[in-house]
Amino acid sequence: MDIIISNSSGEPIYEQIVSQVKAQIMSGELAEGDALPSMRALAQSLRISVITTKRAYEELERDGFIESFTGKGSFVKRQNRELLREEYLRQTEALITQVCDKARTGGVTLEELHELLDIIYNSEAQD
């Protein structure tokens, strides 16, 4: 499982883990029943504390994405992929709202936003 931690983003480490696991579930890289790396193994490879990986896994478990068993490990639960997609859609809408607020205040027009959207959407690194 590939997880990349950025120290400069300001986003908590455990949240970065959570969102990247969700993204991999969304993309199908992680499917139902798949074993996640053990908390210790992940902590070691990211050079962080076990407690931080545990916190990430706890949040994923609380939200119904994975299940953990003492002595055995952590595993991906059966997913309602459509539910996840809706979550992403909500988050996307929230971000677009921020974009519009910022743009209006700064005198950026709707047309400019559409242009920027095309440019940025197509210029980003693909998987």
Place this chain on the structure above:
Amino acid sequence: MDIIISNSSGEPIYEQIVSQVKAQIMSGELAEGDALPSMRALAQSLRISVITTKRAYEELERDGFIESFTGKGSFVKRQNRELLREEYLRQTEALITQVCDKARTGGVTLEELHELLDIIYNSEAQD
């Protein structure tokens, strides 16, 4: 000067003050030489500590938007409005990048993004 504090946003109070003052400079509500409310007056009207308003004013002063004089007050400095607009443009682009990342992961298409942008841009409260 109208400043509105939201406790639910998660954004620090002093940052909310900073961004709203910048927005008012951008819109022309605050012009060169205008006096800002005193740190105490603003603190009292927002029911927050003087130290928090001071912190906001410090950041505005550090970034060259206002000037403070002990015993006299705080005043709007001469502005390069074009510089401010560019700052907003940069922030807008950064937000759009986040939008595209989130959208891609969630399987939201570019066409859907354009539609959402039109809807949200036009549905937001106008000044």
Place this chain on the structure above:
DNA sequence: ATAGTGTATATACTCGATATACACATTATA
């Protein structure tokens, strides 16, 4: 037994927000 899992407790550090006391400028008024 041993080595692999997840779990729980107590601790340190950062950052937003604060109360309180201090220093300077203007204004009222004696």
Place this chain on the structure above:
DNA sequence: TATAATGTGTATATCGAGTATATACACTAT
């Protein structure tokens, strides 16, 4: 004109929430 009173910005020490941690504990499989 002198000076007390009020209004301005400033500085120090402290609290609380949230992130990340070291260490020790409990369970499972081999």
